Amino acid sequence: MNWNNIDFNREYETAQTFLDGYSFDILILELTCNYRAEEITPGLVRKHAIDEIQKKAEEAVSIVEHNAKGIAKAVADYHKETK
Secondary structure: OOOOOOOOOOHHHHOOOOOOOOOHHHHHHHHHHHOOHHHOOHHHHHHHHHHHHHHHHHHHHHHHHHOHHHHHHHHHHHHHHOO
């Protein structure tokens, strides 16, 4: 699948999640693997979480930007079919 050119006629591709979930388990695992116990503070947890969330959001926005024409066409096609 090409994330920069989604085929909006393929259900498999349109069903893909372009903004990954981020759970407490994932956050705790990242912190556990990347920092020593004595380094962990509420401020570090907040900074790490915000950095990771921003990365995921930027990636999702990029995917939407690359596919904006296709998304607009899919919506227009839907409206044509429902008239």
